[in-house]
Amino acid sequence: MTALVEVRDLKMHFPIHTGLLRRQTGAVKAVDGISFDIREGETLGLVGESGCGKSTAGRAILRLYDITEGEIVIDGREIGSVTQASLRKVRPTMQMVFQDPQASLNPRMTVASIISEPLDEHTSMSRAEKRERVYDLMDKVGLNRRFANRYPHEFSGGQRQRIGIARALALNPKFIVCDEPIAALDVSIQAQVVNLLEELQDELGLTYLFISHDLSMVRHIADRVAVMYLGKVVELASRDDLYARPQHPYTEALLSAVPEPDPAQAERQGSRIVLQGDVPSPANPPEGCNFCTRCPKVMDVCRRVDPAFREVAPEQWVACHLHDPEHAPAGAP
Amino acid sequence: MLTYTIRRLIFAVPTLLIIAAIIFFLLELAPGDPMANVPLTVPSEVKEQMRQALGLGEPAPIRFVLWLRQFFWIEPLNVVDALVGTSFAEGELRIISWQNRSPVFITIAERIPQTLWVVGTSYLVAIAIAIPIGIYSAYRQYSMFDQAGTFVTMIGFSVPPFFSGVLVILIFAVQLRWFPSIYDTTLVVNSWDAFVMQLKQMFLPVMVLALQITSQLSRFQRASVLDNLGQDYVRTARAVGLPEKRVILVHVLRNSLLPVVTVIALYVPAIFSGAIITEQIFKVNGIGQLLITALQANDLPMVQTLTFIFAVLIVVFNLLADLAYGILDPRIRYD
Numbered sequence: 001m002t003a004l005v006e007v008r009d010l011k012m013h014f015p016i017h018t019g020l021l022r023r024q025t026g027a028v029k030a031v032d033g034i035s036f037d038i039r040e041g042e043t044l045g046l047v048g049e050s051g052c053g054k055s056t057a058g059r060a061i062l063r064l065y066d067i068t069e070g071e072i073v074i075d076g077r078e079i080g081s082v083t084q085a086s087l088r089k090v091r092p093t094m095q096m097v098f099q100d101p102q103a104s105l106n107p108r109m110t111v112a113s114i115i116s117e118p119l120d121e122h123t124s125m126s127r128a129e130k131r132e133r134v135y136d137l138m139d140k141v142g143l144n145r146r147f148a149n150r151y152p153h154e155f156s157g158g159q160r161q162r163i164g165i166a167r168a169l170a171l172n173p174k175f176i177v178c179d180e181p182i183a184a185l186d187v188s189i190q191a192q193v194v195n196l197l198e199e200l201q202d203e204l205g206l207t208y209l210f211i212s213h214d215l216s217m218v219r220h221i222a223d224r225v226a227v228m229y230l231g232k233v234v235e236l237a238s239r240d241d242l243y244a245r246p247q248h249p250y251t252e253a254l255l256s257a258v259p260e261p262d263p264a265q266a267e268r269q270g271s272r273i274v275l276q277g278d279v280p281s282p283a284n285p286p287e288g289c290n291f292c293t294r295c296p297k298v299m300d301v302c303r304r305v306d307p308a309f310r311e312v313a314p315e316q317w318v319a320c321h322l323h324d325p326e327h328a329p330a331g332a333p
Numbered sequence: 334m335l336t337y338t339i340r341r342l343i344f345a346v347p348t349l350l351i352i353a354a355i356i357f358f359l360l361e362l363a364p365g366d367p368m369a370n371v372p373l374t375v376p377s378e379v380k381e382q383m384r385q386a387l388g389l390g391e392p393a394p395i396r397f398v399l400w401l402r403q404f405f406w407i408e409p410l411n412v413v414d415a416l417v418g419t420s421f422a423e424g425e426l427r428i429i430s431w432q433n434r435s436p437v438f439i440t441i442a443e444r445i446p447q448t449l450w451v452v453g454t455s456y457l458v459a460i461a462i463a464i465p466i467g468i469y470s471a472y473r474q475y476s477m478f479d480q481a482g483t484f485v486t487m488i489g490f491s492v493p494p495f496f497s498g499v500l501v502i503l504i505f506a507v508q509l510r511w512f513p514s515i516y517d518t519t520l521v522v523n524s525w526d527a528f529v530m531q532l533k534q535m536f537l538p539v540m541v542l543a544l545q546i547t548s549q550l551s552r553f554q555r556a557s558v559l560d561n562l563g564q565d566y567v568r569t570a571r572a573v574g575l576p577e578k579r580v581i582l583v584h585v586l587r588n589s590l591l592p593v594v595t596v597i598a599l600y601v602p603a604i605f606s607g608a609i610i611t612e613q614i615f616k617v618n619g620i621g622q623l624l625i626t627a628l629q630a631n632d633l634p635m636v637q638t639l640t641f642i643f644a645v646l647i648v649v650f651n652l653l654a655d656l657a658y659g660i661l662d663p664r665i666r667y668d
Contacts, residue, residue, distance in 0.1 A: 022475075059568075062572060064568060064571060064572060084577075087574070088574040088575075088576065089574070090574075091572065091573060091574025092574060095572065095573065096569065096572045098565045098568070098569060099565075100565055103564055103565035103566060104565035104566050104568070104569045105566055105569075106566040106570075106584055106588065107566075107588065107662070107663065107664055108587055108588060108661075108662065108663060117570075117573065117575070118573040118574070118575075121573065121574060121575050121576070121579070122573075122574060151663040151664065153663070153664045164569075167569070167573070170573075171573070
């Protein structure tokens with residue numbers, strides 16, 4: 001399968017200005033050199049704890065920010081360095097679903113006008129065609145057509161998220177970034193929305209970047225998973241490999257924190273790996289490996305050299321010295 | 334919405350009665366005698382008779398009720414008489430000014446046009462300037478334009494009109510001689526030259542007032558736009574590929590105008606009452622100046638009536654602001 005989205009060494013640094021003259025004295029390295037491909041029709045899960053740069057990465061890939069460095073190719077078009085104005089024509093191929101379904105809908109527009117606004121801008125449909133398309137989209141996401149003239153505040157969280165999805169689908173995109181689309185919903189609704197996303201993927205051949213901190217949900221929906229820590233991807237593997245054989249100590253720690261519903265299984269799961277300390281500031285990341293301050297398996301080299309991102313097993317990429325033949329301790333895999 | 338409005342209007346009645354009572358009894362406690370300007374040669378018995386003639390013989394609560402009757406019953410009847418040509422109010426005593434012995438409302442009706450012209454214009458000018466400035470300042474936050482705007486609005490905020498008014502008179506009327514320093518109420522606009530003259534004499538007071546209002550409104554507008562620019566729906570609007578102009582003028586502007594419209598509505602009573610100092614400086618013969626002279630002359634009926642009219646305006650425009658909010662924001666529904 002070919003890659004629909006190629007991200008190479010993407011960096012998104014936010015400048016910090018201090019002092020009397022507001023000179024730039026540093027930068028928050030929210031995303032600090034990430035690379036991955038997303039294949040056509042697959043779902044790439046992007047996980048990590050709060051503040052690790054997941055959402056920034058998602059927004060930067062869609063060029064909602066002017067990125068600091070790097071290359072983004074979506075559907076064969078390089079969009080990393082083009083101007084916002086020329087991006088507008090490319091926008092229909094890539095859309096986004098946001099975390100907070102309340103905030104991402106303009107409170108003063110009706111559902112119909114929210115869904116049809118992208119159509120006003122990018123198509124030359126007649127009024128009747130647009131209305132037909134809006135009804136069609138509402139059917140697709142499971143909203144009653146009678147609600148077309150209501151305002152967003154009249155809906156429940158799950159329904160609002162459906163409106164957001166319908167808007168994202170309006171222009172027949174190929175690639176959708178789902179930025180924690182279920183984090184603001186309660187669990188029963190989460191399942192509905194995730195199932196809706198999967199059905200739409202099958203039906204329309206969509207490609208998702210699914211950003212979440214909910215590891216069990218990512219396990220359910222994603223084909224491959226990328227784990228982020230402090231602005232970098234530390235591990236990228238197929239879902240089954242990652243959940244069965246995590247290679248990076250951070251991934252191990254994350255997975256050990258997923259609660260196991262079956263008590264019998266929970267016994268066997270073994271002890272939780274509890275990481276000590278806080279995440280370092282992305283404005284001042286540690287020298288060497290970003291994870292060296294909290295890693296339970298830290299070695300001397302980790303504090304000096306930033307590990308390269310290498311393929312340690314087929315289709316499983318890890319950035320860790322434990323898997324570097326040069327530095328690996330004796331007896332390690 | 335209608336039930337809400339009616340309910341609010343009913344609740345406004347006790348509010349206004351209490352306000353009227355407070356104003357009346359405060360003025361009752363104030364020192365000063367309406368006979369103070371009568372020459373000392375007039376014997377005290379005659380002065381006492383004059384007091385009785387003004388209705389001061391009755392105790393204060395009775396005079397308060399009489400005033401209420403005059404304000405809410407006899408004065409409206411007079412308006413009806415003047416409009417339709419009937420004579421319902423024939424022989425009834427109107428609220429009489431102690432200064433010139435003529436009905437208070439006639440004087441007020443004479444003064445209102447000047448105030449509306451000068452203060453109303455300055456208000457419109459201020460809105461027209463403040464909203465674009467507020468939007469652009471927020472859109473280019475911390476730019477040179479924004480910094481300069483912040484500086485100017487800070488000056489507009491902090492320099493009182495009795496200083497800025499005198500300053501502009503000194504510069505533009507005395508030194509440069511571009512504009513007259515006094516507003517001439519007797520000017521009749523019947524030719525092009527008279528119209529230009531009217532514009533010229535309005536310019537300084539309008540600008541002094543507009544500076545203040547612009548400062549406040551543009552800050553509100555800026556804060557409100559900033560608030561909305563950070564919202565997810567703005568990010569979404571950009572993500573679906575809307576042009577920047579549409580993002581700002583449709584999504585951000587419409588939502589950010591909401592609180593500003595409320596502020597504008599709440600400021601409207603200030604058009605009538607707030608320009609007292611500016612009117613005094615530029616000799617604009619308006620309501621504000623009327624209130625000042627009435628205070629100086631111990632003309633209690635005039636002061637009482639004017640203050641109460643301001644109170645009514647404040648109550649009414651508070652209600653209008655709430656209703657405007659309900660119309661503009663679909664999330665707010667009163668029923």
